[in-house]
Amino acid sequence: MEITCVTFDSADPAGLARFWSEALGWRAVSTSPDGTSAVCSPADGGPALEFVRVPEGKVVKNRVHLGCTAGPLDEVSAELERLLALGATLAWEEEFPPEIAAHYRNLVLRDPEDNEFCLGGGTPPG
Numbered sequence: 001m002e003i004t005c006v007t008f009d010s011a012d013p014a015g016l017a018r019f020w021s022e023a024l025g026w027r028a029v030s031t032s033p034d035g036t037s038a039v040c041s042p043a044d045g046g047p048a049l050e051f052v053r054v055p056e057g058k059v060v061k062n063r064v065h066l067g068c069t070a071g072p073l074d075e076v077s078a079e080l081e082r083l084l085a086l087g088a089t090l091a092w093e094e095e096f097p098p099e100i101a102a103h104y105r106n107l108v109l110r111d112p113e114d115n116e117f118c119l120g121g122g123t124p125p126g
Helices: 013-024 073-086
Strands: 005-010 037-040 048-053 066-069 089-093 104-110 116-122
Touching (some): 013 037, 013 073, 073 104, 073 116
Parallel strands (some): 066 116
Antiparallel strands (some): 037 048, 089 104, 104 116
């Protein structure tokens, strides 16, 4: 078995797919003719993100979320600003003991439909 996609319920599948495609630097979005679903995927293959229209909005914290990296620790702030400009919002930043914080940051953000995701940078503990 292998994962082919991660599916998100969405109010605006095409809009959310565009956000994630831009955020991840992936290729263009493919939208169904009736607008009820959209997909974005990496140019080199691999699992895609799929967005499917549902009538209800998000009401609770995600039980699963994407973990993303900004790369080196000194690039986290610039990547955060880029994501905020695309429509993400900052939920909170994890607090670590000084010996970990000197080498690693992890922020929890929300996409335009309030789905949580992590943005880490540097060398994770352990």
